[in-house]
Amino acid sequence: MARVAIRGCEDYEYGAVKEALGGALAAIGGLEQIKDGSKVIIKANLVSMAKPDDAVTTHPALLCALVELLKEKHCTVIIGDSPGGLYNAAHLDRVYSATGMKDAVAKGAELNRDFSHAETRFDGAAVAKVFEYTSYLDGADHIINFCKLKTHGMMAMSCAVKNMFGVVPGVFKPEYHYKYPNYEDFANMLIDLNEYFKPSLCIVDAVVGMEGNGPTMGEPRRIGALLASRDPYALDVCCAHLIGLKSEDVPTVVESHRRGLTPMNVSEIDVDGDVERFVVPDYKILPTKSSLQFGKGSNKFLNFISPIADRCLRSRPILKEDVCIGCGKCASICPAKAITMKSSKANQKGLAPRIKKSVCISCFCCQEFCPVGALKVHRPIIARIINRTSRAKKSKE
Numbered sequence: 001m002a003r004v005a006i007r008g009c010e011d012y013e014y015g016a017v018k019e020a021l022g023g024a025l026a027a028i029g030g031l032e033q034i035k036d037g038s039k040v041i042i043k044a045n046l047v048s049m050a051k052p053d054d055a056v057t058t059h060p061a062l063l064c065a066l067v068e069l070l071k072e073k074h075c076t077v078i079i080g081d082s083p084g085g086l087y088n089a090a091h092l093d094r095v096y097s098a099t100g101m102k103d104a105v106a107k108g109a110e111l112n113r114d115f116s117h118a119e120t121r122f123d124g125a126a127v128a129k130v131f132e133y134t135s136y137l138d139g140a141d142h143i144i145n146f147c148k149l150k151t152h153g154m155m156a157m158s159c160a161v162k163n164m165f166g167v168v169p170g171v172f173k174p175e176y177h178y179k180y181p182n183y184e185d186f187a188n189m190l191i192d193l194n195e196y197f198k199p200s201l202c203i204v205d206a207v208v209g210m211e212g213n214g215p216t217m218g219e220p221r222r223i224g225a226l227l228a229s230r231d232p233y234a235l236d237v238c239c240a241h242l243i244g245l246k247s248e249d250v251p252t253v254v255e256s257h258r259r260g261l262t263p264m265n266v267s268e269i270d271v272d273g274d275v276e277r278f279v280v281p282d283y284k285i286l287p288t289k290s291s292l293q294f295g296k297g298s299n300k301f302l303n304f305i306s307p308i309a310d311r312c313l314r315s316r317p318i319l320k321e322d323v324c325i326g327c328g329k330c331a332s333i334c335p336a337k338a339i340t341m342k343s344s345k346a347n348q349k350g351l352a353p354r355i356k357k358s359v360c361i362s363c364f365c366c367q368e369f370c371p372v373g374a375l376k377v378h379r380p381i382i383a384r385i386i387n388r389t390s391r392a393k394k395s396k397e
């Protein structure tokens with residue numbers, strides 16, 4: 001297990017950002033492994049056409065600081081990502097422009113313009129033995145995973161491990177949700193991607209994270225930290241702790257622990273810096289179903305009725321009809337075809353989505369890509385009660 005470094009960074013003022021990033025990377029020997037003149041690909045989080053202040057994407061000031069450090073080593077630096085939806089020049093140009101990537105270009109980075117993709121086999125995978133990936137990653141001497149710390153409807157948290165889902169071309173993403181509808185399988189698919197691409201470095205923009213209805217429509221929340229590690233799993237354990245998520249509530253942490261890739265507890269991780277100083281106790285996290293731990297042996301009765309209970313108690317998207325603009329994006333993106341547009345008096349288009357619960361796989365693609373935040377993550381009250389009870393029991397044990 002590699003060391004995790006955490007440094008304070010109050011805001012995105014460039015001097016502060018450079019100092020924090022330099023300090024964190026020095027603590028883990030992050031740049032020493034990168035030879036002069038290497039080709040480095042920075043896999044940022046550029047999930048949508050959001051402005052830097054929206055806290056949806058990796059902040060350009062941090063990317064600029066990293067590019068500058070890599071340029072001092074005469075590296076070729078390419079920044080890329082494949083957001084949901086089309087993976088082509090027209091869409092990515094809009095994303096690059098909105099997210100402030102021109103600043104990184106001014107520092108000497110290139111923005112990826114190779115929109116081809118390829119299929120690969122990974123015999124060592126737990127679930128994703130064959131998968132599609134963005135070809136610009138081929139030929140990189142190093143991949144740097146530069147993510148943003150955010151809440152996430154399906155995976156509870158979007159951080160280092162989840163960020164690697166951006167290697168799957170956007171148009172294929174709904175298919176992957178459909179292929180891995182179970183949270184454990186989806187988490188293992190994400191871990192497989194991390195194991196296949198093995199980023200040399202993972203860095204987390206937790207200066208301002210996203211809380212509430214993440215990963216695209218939540219609110220910015222200052223955390224004031226920057227973290228780096230060569231180990232995405234240990235890094236995620238630390239980040240979950242920062243925002244008050246229990247490790248057992250984060251499917252990628254649970255599954256990476258099950259695969260022997262990380263301890264569950266932050267106290268077992270070699271951290272350079274004081275994590276506790278940056279914990280935000282009232283961070284608005286999202287309800288997930290994973291903490292119920294069905295089938296994992298905590299409660300025999302629940303294990304027995306697990307499949308039914310899972311259906312009844314899992315979190316689902318819920319519509320705020322007064323916010324919906326009737327655009328139909330949720331229906332077109334839903335991998336399970338659980339959404340149909342029905343007439344509604346709530347907006348000018350006269351349309352609103354209806355979600356068929358029996359078909360919904362709780363992937364939260366609709367919630368992630370709704371342009372106005374009209375879909376929220378809803379957890380049934382009974383699920384909340386069971387979860388509270390099981391947590392109380394665990395803390396007594």
Ligand code: SF4
Pocket residue numbers: 317333334335336337338339355359360361362363364365366367
């Ligand atoms: S309705 Fe939403 S959460 Fe349910 S399957 Fe469709 S996109 Fe996923």
Ligand code: SF4
Pocket residue numbers: 319323324325326327328329330331352353369370371372373374375
């Ligand atoms: S994507 Fe959002 S705004 Fe558009 S129809 Fe669906 S819920 Fe309404």
